[in-house]
Structures are given as structure tokens and as C-alpha cells.
Amino acid sequence: MPYKKILLIGSGPIKIGQASEFDYSGTQALKALRELGLEVVLLNSNPATIMTDPEMCAKTYVEPITKETVKFIIQNEKVDAIISTMGGQTALNLCVELEEENFLREHHVALLGAGVSTIKRTEDRTLFAQEMDKLGYKAGKRFLAHSEEEAIRLAQTTAGFPLIIRRDFALGGRGSALTFNLQELKEVFTTDIKFPITLEKSLVGYKEIEMEVMVDCEQNGVIICSIENVDPCGVHTGDSITVAPALTISDHCLQTMRDMTLRIARHMGVVAGGANVQFAVHPNNEEDITVIEMNPRVSRSSALASKATGYPIAKISAQLAVGLTLKEILNDITRVSPVAFEPTLDYVAVKIPIFPFSKFPTSSTILGPQMRSVGEVLALGGSFNEAFLKALRSLEMGLEIPSLAQLSTTPLDITPDYIRERLQHPHQLSLLTVLEALRLKISKEEIADLSKISPWFINQMAVIFDREEEFKQVENPLQSADIFQPFKEIGFSDKYLAFLKDLPQKKILEYRMKEKIFPVFKAVDTCAGEFAAETPYFYSTYAVQNEAVPLSHDGRSVLVMGSGPNRIGQGIEFDYSCVKACERLKNHHIQSIMANSNPETVSTDYDSSDRLYITPLFTEDLCEIFRHENPEGIIASFSGQTGIKIREHFERGFRKDLMTFNFLGPSYDAVDITENRERFNTLTASVDLARTKSMLVKGHKNLLNAMTEIGLPVIIRPSYVIGGESMYIFNHHEDINHLPPQVKEQLKLSTSEFLVETYLRNAIEYDVDLVRDKAGHVIFTVCEHIEHAGVHSGDSGMFAPPLVLTQRPYKKLMEITKKLASDLEIVGPINFQFAIIENDIYCIEANPRGSRTLPFLSKAYNLNIPAMATDAMLGLDIPPFERETFPYFSVKQSTFPFDRFIQDNIILGPKMRSTGETMGIDCDKDHAVFKSYLGNYPKLFGPGKILISLADPQKPVILPYLRSLIKKGYQFMATQGSYDYIKKQGIPCTLVAKIGTGQNNNGSPTILEAMKDDQLKMVLNTPANLGQSKSDGEMIRNTAILYGVPCFTRAENIRAIVESILTTDHYPVPRALQDLYREL
Structure with a gap:
């Protein structure tokens, strides 16, 4: 190998357009490079990733992904090559900057995979069009x-x-x-x-096709698969329903695009590795092909293609990048054929994206060229319809009955006009809209004309509609297996069939069990059965031959439930714990079975477990896997709220009368106690806790009465939710009028109970993550929130270990959590959230499962907490752990997608809205804080201008820091009220006119002009209240987000960032985890 030490740059925090697929890709690459005997250094600021575990490489830098960090690592670690193609746009752009400064050349560092020339010619649209013209291709x-x-x-x-x-x-x-x-x-x-x-x-209405390609250093190339977007051009490919292989394109057209892809990849200089080329094909003339763009790196589509085909694109890309060829590398799944053989699919793969519109209710839900989905699901089936209906179930939105009526945002009366509007202006779940249109007798021709969706896909929805009608007409569908079986083969769930005939779902299942109508499991083998598959990767289908021999026939096995698609409230953090659980099972020589629907994650990599099922995390689909595999235990404690709901169905629903399975970890009764607010209040009465005033209410009128009786401010909390869904803080009675319309309607019509309780303003919040074994041994860890109580724990910044918490309340917290865990008879993980104000401790909630903070805590404390929790659930003893102080500080900050939802208020509250997180770790507290902010805002380092617009109560917060900031080289701009306040202190400041006022008599710049100033480093803007009111302040905040300027909106954040700036005289020195851990 020509290289000895390689730097791999990750993609940083999970954000829209750059999500957990890069953890999957990076993890594969690290494994591949390690197997080749290379020394690898990793840079990634995201602690929730598997790739940042210290055992993955020689040196792990969980540091901001900035030029300064990369320069330090190159000089300090003597790196001789960089792989930038595993870190998304973040890594590519950074390497372009370093090359333009000649830094890489001066330090003799090679850029592997894709050179800067390739990056520039593919990312600069004008240059790309010129290159396509040289090849004789249209680029639009x-x-x-x-x-x-x-x-x-x-x-x-x-x-x-x-x-x-x-x-x-x-x-x-x-x-x-x-x-x-x-x-x-x-x-x-x-x-x-x-x-x-x-x-x-615009090519709106054209078909969009993607081709995944691999090229090696000898210019050999292989097409991995074609991916067709169901939604036509005009909708970002990340937001479109997609299918692999392409289904509506002729073989001749596919062969043309295949040849074009290989030629483009070679011409553009993909030195070695994977790439993606996107095409637009005229719907009525397949000779009219336009090249849209090319990504010279692994991408979201690469991860999807890998999971759809079983071909490990990222792993092979890493091997190619260091000089291997396609002919030298063997296929991991067949272990006999080289990876130069193109994969063959004898099934259909369907991806459906998932959107966070419920978290951003005032933003438009119309889809366009800017991506806004936060995750996706993958389903495999013997036919398109089977895969599509499985994918709908995988979304966990109640779409096992495929109808828009299942969604809370859909009007009660679905009219033809409503459906026509959804067809004409693209929305999520476009094919479901087509199905509703067919139910409303809208013609196929009109649907195609309005939506520009291919008639082939419309015809597939017509098949589903026809089979619905056929099933309704069958007098007794449970009298003959020959009549019943075809409806399962097309993909109809038991719940769907029961709904169509007004039958109890239990009756459908009993009939299937009696007639032995079960799905079989087929292998994903990359070769359509031409070679024997050595790596077990399966999907279910209603066919004849079963290809999955249960692992329970050959020793012990435990099934780990994944957490499903990434979404706000349940993301990569849970997948991290699932992967660590599978690793721990392997350590104990227990075969691990993974069941998940998320194609972006490490857990659905075929070598993360002994057996992988790509499956909806829906009760029926899981039941078939449980029944088939019959594992000795099922771990659902790392599946987030999905696992809680699945356990409820199995342990409280009708299935408990027909079959039972052994769920490891906390009992379902413990789950119910913590999720049911009344039972939880009874539990906490046994320990020394302060208690807020609270009432359980139903309906709008009772909510208003409770607000009056308890006294404002109040917070309302439903049961069985994650991510703060439907949680709100009311500071004034009229705040109830600012709820989203669907929430107000739900409140009026719903019989669901809400807990209304006093909102603890200015309380400091703590997350306690505890693991307990059957003997009562406990692992005890604490995080202290930066933001005060009222901000969802998933959105709050965190310190580990705590800063403010003194020894006495620390010990008391430990006593309380141990007592509560003992009373609940917890075996495994549990998370508690506490608020402390004036030495009074309040318990906000408990979650008897692994929490989203486990990856961060595992890095902060150098503990494999999910693995220890797995030991406990297996009945093994765990070593007790609690430690109050550390030689270094760890800080977590959240990453938000506000730039994709500009119309929404960015003020944080009890509803979680972050998509990812960064981590700062350092022996100096303020340096750790500054690093955590740099992870989200890489340009924050260095002096510049600060725009200040504070509400009156927060104006004194900034005052102590202003003169010191001036000495650091900062300048201030402020809106009128803050300007007057600052000038009274004799501090230089520039007046800024608020939006809509234009320039005043003194020629003051407007907010818009201030935001365009390249010297502007941050905006400090606090609201007059924490309600949802539209105001000048909200326009300031949204404008800051629009221009990519960091905007701090709470006094706690302002103190944290400003204090960290004042104590940071130079760029904080990056520290590898391995070096820090040696100080423990």
C-alpha cells in the first residue's frame, strides 16, 4: 500500500440532506481500511455515530469539522492521505478549501477517491454543463x-x-x-x-433516474443499480418515493444511461470509488435524456442502493480508493464472485421518505427542489405493490390501512378538489394520493395529467384499488385459502383486510394460523440466486420457497428490534444502541438477529448482525419473524417509542391469546407505570421529591379550567409520546389559540387524557441514565442541561459531568433513581428527567428504555452503556459505576433544520425539533463549550460583528460581557431598544433598523442588510415571551436562519457561548478520544 496513515473525514451532525447514511458509509470504510492493515485517523463531530467509537480506528477526533482542525490533525498525526468521499458535502467542500490554499500539496497529503478538479467540475453547475457538452450530452x-x-x-x-x-x-x-x-x-x-x-x-414532469456506479484505478467500471423516482423532476430526489430497479424505462434506454454513466464517471475523473449520476428522461421520448448532476462520492442514494442490492458500495469505495481493483475484491455475500459482477435483483425495492411537517406546522407541505425529509424507509417485495404496501407500514404512521384518512393532517372529508390539489402540487405520499383519487373515481388520464406520475405507477395503484373492491365483494373470504392467499400476495396486511370486511383482526390471524398461510423469507444475494449466498440478509414475501433456516435451530439467538426510520425524536442515537447490542450478543456467542426498516443506518448493514431482516416494525410483520425464528429473547429497549408500542400490542393486544414471546428488559408493567401519568405520580410519591400542581383532563373546556386552577404558566403532556409531540407551554390563556389547527381539533374531539401541570420556569434540568441488573447493581450517569426546564431534552445542550450540581443533590438524585428503578424492578436501561429549583427536586418523567443520550454518555464517560444494558437484560451481572467528576468536560449541542422551514418560529420549547447533535470535549470547560458550538457553526471562530436585539428582562445578561468582547475585536449592531441600552453604558454600537422600516434619517442599515454582512458572526435575540406570537423578533430570528447566521435566543445560551468566546484566545486544541481516556 502506498499510504500508511489515512484521515477519513465524516459528515458531522445529522441534518436534512446529510443524515445517518454517512455513518453507515464511514463505518464500512473504517472496517475495510482496518482489514487492509492501514492506520486510520477519523474526524467527526457527531457523537451518536458508530464510526466515532474509539475502537473503530487508531485515533478518533470528535471535534468540529473545520480547516483548523484538519490542519492540526495532518500536522500532528503525520497523515499522508485523506478520504473525503465518505463525509458528504461537508468533507468535499472542506477539502476544496484546503487544496485552494495549497495546504495539502505543501504537506504532501494525497486526496483519495475524488480529486479537487473532479469535485469542482461536478459541483460547479456551469463547469459541469461544459464537461457534458464535451461528451455530447445534454445537461439542460x-x-x-x-x-x-x-x-x-x-x-x-x-x-x-x-x-x-x-x-x-x-x-x-x-x-x-x-x-x-x-x-x-x-x-x-x-x-x-x-x-x-x-x-x-425546469424539467418538471420528466422522469428522474439515478445510476450508481463504481470505478477503479484501472478505469474498470460497474453499474450497481438503477433507481427510479416515482415523483417526476421538480421534487428533490431525497423527497421522492423511489424504486429499484427502474421499472418504467425500456431496456434500451437503461443501457444508454448505463453507458453514459460509465463514460461520465471516467471523464470527470472519479479516480477510484463510488459515484452517482442523475438523469431526466422525457416521458414520451426516451431518446431525450438530460444529465442533471453527478455526485463524485458516496451519497444517500449509495446507501439506498447498497441496502437494496446487498452490494457494499462504501466498503468497496474505500478499498478502491487505496488502490485495489474491482477484479481483486470478492463479493462479501457470495464470497465466490468478484465485485466486478453487476448485482442482479429478482425483487423490487421501494423507498419512501418521512417528513417532520407536524413539528413545523406553519411551513408549506408542498415538495420542491429543496430537500426537507428527515429519514426514509426501505421495503423489499416480490412485486412493486407488495414492496410499496410494506413501505407504507414501515413509516409507522398508521398506513397499514393505506389511506390519507389515517393521517392527522388530512381533512375529515376527503374531497375530489382536495385530492386534485395534492396531485397538481406535489405532497408527501404521492402514490397514496393517486390511490385516493382512484377511489373518488378520478380518471387515470386526469391523474397522470395533474401529477405527471408515470401511468405505470398509476396502474399499479389501480390494481390495489381493484383488489380492495374485489375483497369487499367476496361473501366469505375466510372460507378458502385459494380465495384468501392472493390478497396477502399483493401485500395487504391483516388489519387492512379486517378493515375492508368489518372483521376483527384477530379473526384474520386465526384463519391464517389454521390454514398455515404465512410469508416465506427470501435472501438478498446480489445475484438472483446464481451463486449461494453466504451472508444472511432477508425480506418476507408470500411465495413458496423459504430460504431462511431459523437460527434457533443452531444454538442461541436473540432478536434486536431496530428503531425504524430517522425522524425528529427518534433518530440515529437509538440505532447506535441497537448496533452495540448486536456486538455484545456476538461477544457472548449468541446469534444476533436485527429487524429494521431504515436503509440509512449501520444496523441494517449485513455484517452488523448474524441475520438481518429488512421489515416494517409493524406488529404483523414482526410477529412472522418472531414466529419463524423463535429467538430466546427479544430486545426492544433500544427501539425508542416504537418498541414501547410493539410491546403493548404483543403483551396487551389480542395476540397474547394466540402466541407469546419473551421480551427482555423492563417488564411491560414498568413501561405502563412510567407512560401512564397517574400511575407514575403514584410511584414517585414513595420518594423524597417536590411535586408540581397537576391535573388530568380531557377536552378543550377542562383544559382551560385546569389552567385557571393550577395557575400559569403550565405545560401539557399526553401519554405514550416521544419527541415532545403534542406538548405545549402556555404562558397566557390566549396561547391556546395559537395551537396548530389540527391540534385544536384533536383537543376538542379527542378522549385522550392530558396531564396539565405547573411549568417550572428557570429550573435546571438533568437527564439521569441508569442501567440496573437483576442483582441491583447500577450504572449511574448524569447530564446537566444548558437550557432551563421547558426546552425538550432532545433539543437542549448538555454537560457531562454536571457543572452546577453540587455533591449533596447529586447523591440525592442517585438515591432517588436507584429507589425508583428498584420499585419498578428494572432490569436493563431506564432514563429519568429531573428539574431542580431552589434545592427542590422534581421528577419530570421516566422512560424505561435506552435513551437518545446513551451514545453521547458512552463517549463522555468512556463506557459502552448499551452493551452493559444488554448484559443486564441477558441476566448477567454488571460492574457498578458512578463518578461525579472527570478530568475533562463533554458538551452536547443540538442541530436544527430551521433553514428548511423558514416560516416557523425557532424558539425552543417542549416539542423536540432537532435532527442531530455535535459534541465538544476538552479539559477546559469553555473550550469544550466552544467546540460544541463550532460543530454546528464552523465559521464562529474569530472576531466579527454581533447583532443584538434583546427583550428588556434579558438586556442585563449581555452587559457584563460587552467591554471584554470589544477587547477581543468584536463590534456590535443593535435594534433600537438594545441600541439605546448599550449606548447608555458608553459602549460603541451601530443602530440597525427593523425589517420593513427601511433606512432611518441617520442612514442605519436594515436587518436584511446587516444579515448580508460577511463579518456578522452571530445574532443574540430573546423573545418578550416564550409564546408563539408573530413579532419583529421572530422576523429577525428567521432572517438570521435564512442567511445561515447563528442565532441564540435564550439567556442560558448567550452566557454559554459568550463566556466560551472570552476564554478562548486561540483555536481550541483538538484532542483524540484515545488520548483523553488515558487521563482517566
Whole structure:
């Protein structure tokens, strides 16, 4: 090997457009490089990843992904090569910057996989179009505009509408906009658009096809698979339903795109590794093919293609990057054929994205060229319809009955006009909208005309509709297996069939058990059965031959339930724990079985467990796997709220009368006690806790009465939710009027109980994660929140170990949690959340499962907490652990998708809205804090301007720091009230006019002009209250988000970031985890 030490750059915190697929890719790459005997150094700021576990490589830097960090690592670790193709847009852009400064060349560091020239020619849309022209390929009509005036002139003359406005080097289509007229184009200019911009003639309505390709150093190439977008061009591919292989394209057209892809990859200089090329195909003329773009790296689509085919793209990309060829590498699954053989699929794979619109209720739900989905599911089936209906079930949105009526945002009366609007303006679940249109007798021709969806997919929905009607007409579908079986083969769930005939679901299951109508399990083998598959990776289908021999026939086995699609409230943190559980089972020589639906994650990598099932985490589908495998135990404690709901179905639903399974970990009664607010209050009465005033209520009127009786402010909490769903803080009675319309309707109609209790303003919140074994041994860890109580724990910054907590309350917290865990008879993990104010301790809630903080705590405390929890659930003793102080500090900060949902208020509250997290770790507290913020805002380092607009109660917060910030080289801008306050202190400050006021008599810049200032480092803006009111402050905050300027909105955050700046005289020295752990 020509290289000895390689730096692999990760993608940082999970965000829209760059999610957990890069943990999967990076983890595969690290394993591959390690197997080749190479020394690998990793840089990634995301603690929730498997790749940042210290045993994955020689040195692990959980540090901000900045030029300064990379330069330090290269010089300190003597790195001689970098792989940037595993870190998404973040890593590519960073390497371009370093190359432009000549730093890599000066330090003799090679850039593997894709060179800077390749990156620039693929990311710069003008250069890319020029390269395609050299090859004789169309890249769409593109026009470069350097100003608003030029853009308008081009749109009205040369280009013409519709147009897509794009940026170069952008993540997930950020900043892209589809415009149909001049007015919409002018609206784009009010955003953070920076010239020059590219105006592309829109290909709306064209079919969009992606081709995944691998190229080695000898220019050998292989196409991994084709992926077809169900939604036509105009919807970001990450937001579209997709299918593999492509189903509506002719073999001739596919062969043409295959040849084009290989030629493009070689021409653009993909030195060695994976890439992705996207095409637009005219729906009525397959000779009309346009090249949309190319990604010279592993991507979201690469992860999907890997899981859809079983071909490990990231692993092979890493091997190719260091010099191996496709002919030298054997296929991991067949272990006899080289990876130069193109995968063959004898099944259909369907991906459906999942969106966080319920968290951002005022933002538009219409899809476009800017990606807004936060996760996705994958389903495999013998037919498109079987895979599609399984994918709907995998979303965990109640779509086992495939109807828009199952969604809380759908009107009670689904009218033809409502459906036509959804067809004409793309929304999530487009094919489900097509199915509803067919039910409403809208013609296939009209559906195709409105939606531009291929008639083939519309016909598939027509098949589902016809089979629905057929099943309804069968007088007694349970009298003959020959009549019943075809409805299961198309993908109908038991619940769906029971719904169509008004039958109890139990009756359908009893009939299937009696007639032995069960699915079989087929292997994903990359070769359609041509070679024997050595790696067991399975999906269910109603066919004849079963290919999965139960692992229980050959020793012990335990099934680990995954956590399903990434979504706000339940993300990669849970997948981390699932993977660690599988690793621990292997250590104990227990065969691990993974069941999950998420194609982005490490848990669905075929070598993370002894057996993998890609399956909906829906009771029926899981039941078939449980029945088939008959494992000695099932671990659902790392599955988030999904695991809680599944256990309820199995242990409280009708299935308990027909079959039983052994769930390891806390009992279901412990689950119910902690989820049921009344039972939980009874439990906590046995320990020394302060108690808030609270009432259980149903309905709108009783809620208002409870608010009056308890006294404002109050917080309302439902039972059995995750991510703070439907939780709200009311400071005023009229705040109830600001609830989203669907929540108000639900409150009026629902019989669900809500707990209304006093909101503990200014209390400090603590997360306690505890693991207990059957002997009562305990692992006790504590996180202290930066934000005060009222901000969801998943959104709050955290310290570990705590800073403010003194020894006495620390010991008391430990006593309380041990007592509560003992009373609940916990065996395994449990999470408690406490609030402390004036030495009074309140218990907010408990979750008898692994929490989202376990990965962060595992890194902070150098403990494999999920593995220890797995030991406890297996009945093994665990070593007790509790430690109050450490030689270093760990800080977690959350990452938010506000830039994709500009219309929503960014003020944090009890409803979780973050998508990911960063970590800062250092022996200096303030350096750790600063690193944690740099993980989200890499340009925060160094002096600049600060824009201040504070509510009156928070104005004194900033005052003690202003003079010190001036000495550091900072300058201040402020809106009128804050400006007056600062000037009274004799401190220099520039007045900024609020939005809509224009320039005042003194020529003060507007907020918009201030935001465009490249010297602006951050905005400090606190609201007058924490309600949902629209205000000047909200416009300031949203404008800051729009322009990518860090915006701090709480006094606690302002203190933390400013104090860290004042004590940071130089860029904080990066520290490898392995070096820090030696100090323990």
C-alpha cells in the first residue's frame, strides 16, 4: 500500500440532506481500511455515530469539522492521505478549501477517491454543463446571472419559465427554488440568495433516474443499480418515493444511461470509488435524456442502493480508493464472485421518505427542489405493490390501512378538489394520493395529467384499488385459502383486510394460523440466486420457497428490534444502541438477529448482525419473524417509542391469546407505570421529591379550567409520546389559540387524557441514565442541561459531568433513581428527567428504555452503556459505576433544520425539533463549550460583528460581557431598544433598523442588510415571551436562519457561548478520544 496513515473525514451532525447514511458509509470504510492493515485517523463531530467509537480506528477526533482542525490533525498525526468521499458535502467542500490554499500539496497529503478538479467540475453547475457538452450530452439549459436585473432579463427573454434556481456546492438542494413566473422569481431574491446564481430551464414532469456506479484505478467500471423516482423532476430526489430497479424505462434506454454513466464517471475523473449520476428522461421520448448532476462520492442514494442490492458500495469505495481493483475484491455475500459482477435483483425495492411537517406546522407541505425529509424507509417485495404496501407500514404512521384518512393532517372529508390539489402540487405520499383519487373515481388520464406520475405507477395503484373492491365483494373470504392467499400476495396486511370486511383482526390471524398461510423469507444475494449466498440478509414475501433456516435451530439467538426510520425524536442515537447490542450478543456467542426498516443506518448493514431482516416494525410483520425464528429473547429497549408500542400490542393486544414471546428488559408493567401519568405520580410519591400542581383532563373546556386552577404558566403532556409531540407551554390563556389547527381539533374531539401541570420556569434540568441488573447493581450517569426546564431534552445542550450540581443533590438524585428503578424492578436501561429549583427536586418523567443520550454518555464517560444494558437484560451481572467528576468536560449541542422551514418560529420549547447533535470535549470547560458550538457553526471562530436585539428582562445578561468582547475585536449592531441600552453604558454600537422600516434619517442599515454582512458572526435575540406570537423578533430570528447566521435566543445560551468566546484566545486544541481516556 502506498499510504500508511489515512484521515477519513465524516459528515458531522445529522441534518436534512446529510443524515445517518454517512455513518453507515464511514463505518464500512473504517472496517475495510482496518482489514487492509492501514492506520486510520477519523474526524467527526457527531457523537451518536458508530464510526466515532474509539475502537473503530487508531485515533478518533470528535471535534468540529473545520480547516483548523484538519490542519492540526495532518500536522500532528503525520497523515499522508485523506478520504473525503465518505463525509458528504461537508468533507468535499472542506477539502476544496484546503487544496485552494495549497495546504495539502505543501504537506504532501494525497486526496483519495475524488480529486479537487473532479469535485469542482461536478459541483460547479456551469463547469459541469461544459464537461457534458464535451461528451455530447445534454445537461439542460443553464444560465448564469450575476445580479437580480440580469436574472429577470434572462428569465423574460432567453431562459423562459418554469425555472429552477440553484446554488453550487449546496447540500440537499439547499436554497433551490422552482419558479413558474416573474413574481415567484422576485420572491427568491428576498431570501439569502447570493450571486452569481444558476437559472436552469425546469424539467418538471420528466422522469428522474439515478445510476450508481463504481470505478477503479484501472478505469474498470460497474453499474450497481438503477433507481427510479416515482415523483417526476421538480421534487428533490431525497423527497421522492423511489424504486429499484427502474421499472418504467425500456431496456434500451437503461443501457444508454448505463453507458453514459460509465463514460461520465471516467471523464470527470472519479479516480477510484463510488459515484452517482442523475438523469431526466422525457416521458414520451426516451431518446431525450438530460444529465442533471453527478455526485463524485458516496451519497444517500449509495446507501439506498447498497441496502437494496446487498452490494457494499462504501466498503468497496474505500478499498478502491487505496488502490485495489474491482477484479481483486470478492463479493462479501457470495464470497465466490468478484465485485466486478453487476448485482442482479429478482425483487423490487421501494423507498419512501418521512417528513417532520407536524413539528413545523406553519411551513408549506408542498415538495420542491429543496430537500426537507428527515429519514426514509426501505421495503423489499416480490412485486412493486407488495414492496410499496410494506413501505407504507414501515413509516409507522398508521398506513397499514393505506389511506390519507389515517393521517392527522388530512381533512375529515376527503374531497375530489382536495385530492386534485395534492396531485397538481406535489405532497408527501404521492402514490397514496393517486390511490385516493382512484377511489373518488378520478380518471387515470386526469391523474397522470395533474401529477405527471408515470401511468405505470398509476396502474399499479389501480390494481390495489381493484383488489380492495374485489375483497369487499367476496361473501366469505375466510372460507378458502385459494380465495384468501392472493390478497396477502399483493401485500395487504391483516388489519387492512379486517378493515375492508368489518372483521376483527384477530379473526384474520386465526384463519391464517389454521390454514398455515404465512410469508416465506427470501435472501438478498446480489445475484438472483446464481451463486449461494453466504451472508444472511432477508425480506418476507408470500411465495413458496423459504430460504431462511431459523437460527434457533443452531444454538442461541436473540432478536434486536431496530428503531425504524430517522425522524425528529427518534433518530440515529437509538440505532447506535441497537448496533452495540448486536456486538455484545456476538461477544457472548449468541446469534444476533436485527429487524429494521431504515436503509440509512449501520444496523441494517449485513455484517452488523448474524441475520438481518429488512421489515416494517409493524406488529404483523414482526410477529412472522418472531414466529419463524423463535429467538430466546427479544430486545426492544433500544427501539425508542416504537418498541414501547410493539410491546403493548404483543403483551396487551389480542395476540397474547394466540402466541407469546419473551421480551427482555423492563417488564411491560414498568413501561405502563412510567407512560401512564397517574400511575407514575403514584410511584414517585414513595420518594423524597417536590411535586408540581397537576391535573388530568380531557377536552378543550377542562383544559382551560385546569389552567385557571393550577395557575400559569403550565405545560401539557399526553401519554405514550416521544419527541415532545403534542406538548405545549402556555404562558397566557390566549396561547391556546395559537395551537396548530389540527391540534385544536384533536383537543376538542379527542378522549385522550392530558396531564396539565405547573411549568417550572428557570429550573435546571438533568437527564439521569441508569442501567440496573437483576442483582441491583447500577450504572449511574448524569447530564446537566444548558437550557432551563421547558426546552425538550432532545433539543437542549448538555454537560457531562454536571457543572452546577453540587455533591449533596447529586447523591440525592442517585438515591432517588436507584429507589425508583428498584420499585419498578428494572432490569436493563431506564432514563429519568429531573428539574431542580431552589434545592427542590422534581421528577419530570421516566422512560424505561435506552435513551437518545446513551451514545453521547458512552463517549463522555468512556463506557459502552448499551452493551452493559444488554448484559443486564441477558441476566448477567454488571460492574457498578458512578463518578461525579472527570478530568475533562463533554458538551452536547443540538442541530436544527430551521433553514428548511423558514416560516416557523425557532424558539425552543417542549416539542423536540432537532435532527442531530455535535459534541465538544476538552479539559477546559469553555473550550469544550466552544467546540460544541463550532460543530454546528464552523465559521464562529474569530472576531466579527454581533447583532443584538434583546427583550428588556434579558438586556442585563449581555452587559457584563460587552467591554471584554470589544477587547477581543468584536463590534456590535443593535435594534433600537438594545441600541439605546448599550449606548447608555458608553459602549460603541451601530443602530440597525427593523425589517420593513427601511433606512432611518441617520442612514442605519436594515436587518436584511446587516444579515448580508460577511463579518456578522452571530445574532443574540430573546423573545418578550416564550409564546408563539408573530413579532419583529421572530422576523429577525428567521432572517438570521435564512442567511445561515447563528442565532441564540435564550439567556442560558448567550452566557454559554459568550463566556466560551472570552476564554478562548486561540483555536481550541483538538484532542483524540484515545488520548483523553488515558487521563482517566
